[in-house]
Amino acid sequence: MALMIKRIERPRELKWYQAGAMLYGDWGTSKAYVLGIAFALAGHASWFLLGIMSLLTILVGFCYTIICRVYPDGGGVYSSLRNRSKPLAVLGALLLIADYAVTASLSTLSAFHYFNTSNPVLFAMGAIALIGAINWIGPSKSGNLATFVGVLASISAIILFGFTVPHLPHVNLQMPTGTFTHNWSSFVGIVLALSGVEAIANMTGVMVLPVDKTSKRAIWPVLLEVALLTFLLGIAMNAIPNLTGHTEDMLRAIANHYIAPWYGTMISILFAFLLLSATNSAINGLVSIKYAMGKDRELPEQFTQLNRFGMPWLGLIVATIVPILVLFFVNDLVGLAALYAIGVVGAITINLGACALNYKINLKRWERSLLYAASLILLFVEVTIAFQKHAALLFAIIIVAVGLILRYLGKTFFVIKVPEFVPSAEVLTVSEAKDLVSLYKSSFLVAIKQMNLKLLEDTALMIKARGENSAYVCYVEESPAIKSELVELEPSAESIELLAKVEEEMAKSGITVIPLWQTGTEPGKRIAETAKELDVKTVTIGATQRSALVNLFRGDVLRQLAQGLQKDCHLVIVG
Template sequence: MILRSRRPRELDWYQAGAMLFGDWGTSRLYVLGLCFYYTHHASFWFMLAMSALLVWLAWAYYVICRLHPDGGGVYSSAREHSRLLAVIGALMLCADYIVTAAISTLDAFHYLHLPRPEWWSIATIVAIGFFNFFGPRKSGTLALVVALLTVLLTLVIASFAVPFLPQARVDRLPSHPTQVWISFVHIILAVSGVEAVANMTGIMKHPVPRTSRLAIFPVVAEIAILNLVLTLAMCAIPADFLGSGNPELQYEARKESMLRAIAEYYVHPYFAAAASLLFAFLLLSATNTALSGLVSVQFMMARDKELPSAFLQLNGYGMPMLPLVVATLVPLTLVWIFPDVEKLAHLYAIGVVGAIAINVSSTALTRQKDIRGYERLGLGLLAALMLAIWLTIAATKVEALVFALFVVGAGLATRWLVQHRGELTDRLPSPLRKAITPAPAEGPPPASTAPPSAAPKPEYAYEPKGIVMVAARGGNPSLLQFAIEEAKNRQAELRVLFVRQVAVVPMGPEEEENSTDWKEDPEASRLFTEVERLAKEAGIPWRWVYTTGHDVGEMIVDTALTHGADVLILGASKRGPLWKAMKGDVIQEVGRRLPEGTHLRLLIHA
């Protein structure tokens, strides 16, 4: 028996808001310095225009979240119109994630004032990839704490700067409209991170429109208002301080760590150093989120047969290995090639602007009936603006266009090979075709498809009077033996539950997520064979239940209650306290999720 997992919807608005801030809010840490570098003391006007655009985008993504409550972001919205457009949008998002991971890690070590920040960045990306090998960690509460502390420290900096704001030097905008437009496009990377909220709707608590609204608008209000205050504060700092003693370097000396410079000037250098530790942690958190996003997009595309099936292969912790390797190697290679925040910023915006343009335009043209006329108009105008920005980036930053074309071209080439694999294989010489064609996987014999009347009825020692369910993952024969004895003593049917954790963020429609065949899972196949042998020797009735999901505890409880189990047996974990702190304890999670007054009894086998 194979069950499809029911996606847990436990993300409340404040958790979603914290995660959105971790993506969107981090842009302040490099946008302030780059805005001052490109637009000098006219920065306030450009930041004011950018704040208006951020509010417009927040409204647009609230509409997108309302219309696409199952998540998936640009991939889901564009797929309503064209699979090819959806793939291009997803690859644009991948380009954004790649640069996000690279620039966030590099800027983190600029804030820490460490020498050779590019080498620290490369080592850190490798370390983050290594930790992701072990699957998801408990990060919702941590994201909330980090977000609140960051907002608090930023408010402290802003409050110390407010008395000096009248001293800010605010120059007029350049006289030529083209120069104004190009300068505005230079700081468009401030929009990066907004796409994250559209990918969260699949795990948000119902009703999704309310949850997404409460998550989005407080975040954009904080970003827009504090960015303006900090921009004025930046323009009020003397040139010799910003230039580290050389006024001629005031626009470039602090461009990688401007918020630290503002904290040093208005509060205290010690406070700035302490705050920079938190800012660096927030930037590294954005790196981790970007790597997770890269893995999820690749896995989702492979699930839809847009990438090779090798991208679906999971390790023992539920993490897709090939997507993780790609998500780790590509950003660190980018840091190695472009070890400068300004150069990475040139590559940054083209991916996210392209993804936003596709997502917003696809939603404006959606066939759904519950979109209002003014929403179509607002989304359409925003899509036209984002397309104009994308074309400007492509025309003025050749390296960004080459980077985007490389990412999209590599993805589309791989997709073409997947779609034409059979034709290409048939053209190969016979010996080579046999060498590259995988042999049929060996596994347990398929379940009988004969009608119940024709299938031989197995003989058991008793007629089952209840259900005992055991959650097992193999490697614990004493647990299986204990479950068999418990079922025999109670004269109950044994149901063996195998939960294959899929450690990627759920994206896209829920009904498409879980098509895994347990016969293709080697660990599950071995467990099936072992249970079949033990149950036959004991002469007890039993059934096999296989399911996949992101949250193991949620799946165990949901499956046990759905099957009407009387007893649920779990094996005690031998993991240490550090592992449990990072990954959570399944037994505690199951106990927490059991409803009050349930007839289901929980037994722990030590």
């Protein structure tokens, strides 16, 4: 039987506050390093540049609310362009890869400066390796923890601002001096923390409908908090007498001066953990975009191969090694900031410009003009970085060159060979199975992850004892364990082969199998939802083979299932 590739639309489960937490992980952390970098570059005139930077952030954020509306199935630079211009989409994706790599390096290094460690670079390298190792298992609860830390960090920053308010009227602000070229160069040096909105745009394909409303509710609160607080804390920073240094931990210096050293320590710890969360998000972003490119045959197919936890293993290894290498060669915040900007500004420039030039989408005249204006401003920023920051230009060229070489190899030497004949099953979605209830109705659901003959034999006996002759067999694929921008997923060859074998084995007992395929990060919850929708009365499952460590990071499947089942549905564990 020929292999049947079936594409199934991913469920739209990303709520506005979850998307907002992801965005705050990038934009929110920018306060931790942008303030210090701005003061190092412009001194007491930094408040003015921070104000312009905040206005640019608002402009870009507003443009992305437009992009999220017109591209509800993926508005990131790669997902929005891959059906129009593959070369341009690949270039944008490679620049975004450069950005994510430096985001991981910059965020981790800044975190350990706030932790006040003796060797921040060494600790940062070790932390990136540890985060990569944890992601090998693909933790499913990290988003909740990041949201909690983000809320605490935001509250602590707002409280800090509250203590600075009485001093703001007495600040002696200085306007920038020198030539326009000098001040423009300083401004370009602080154009940071824009990649979070690209990550949000990538996720429109899995956002709760309507996407326009969900994306706006995610973007605007974070956008206003970051833009206003960064600017106002920048003014407060300039009021500190005899301020020197603190490029790496300016929030600590502001808190120490306006409140007390204990508050400086507390806010440092909170933002350090938030920065580590941003590192985790950046690594996942790297894995995600390489996975999507691999699926489109723009990178070797090895980037789509998953480990047993549903994580693309090669993409994760590369996503862990590259930020460590970046830190090995560049280990100061100002230098990393230059590397960071060239990637994210390039990717966003391509996305905004391409959207403005796309006359097939419904844009108001003022919206298109706004996209043109934003893309032109960012283009000037990108050109300035390329001319002035030669290390950043070299870094971007290396990333793009390596990516294009891998693309060529993937299309020339690593072409996927699709087998003509393999065992297969025509898998169904839950909605399709509900449509077939009049033909195939069963009160049994078998949850399976690997071949388990005892589970199948015992279930067959129970089905026969109840006078039935069919069963739903559900395979939940933890694939991928990253928030990929792909809005459609397909069953793996392994899942189809397993369902085919189960179908064959159950047929020996005279049982007709209705094979179901689902995907998600919480298998137990997904199985329980399936049982409820199909109105089954008994769910059978094999004893868990997961270790305690895996259960800690990914959740206990049996506990999730038991808690999610309805009271009149029985759970039978065979093992």
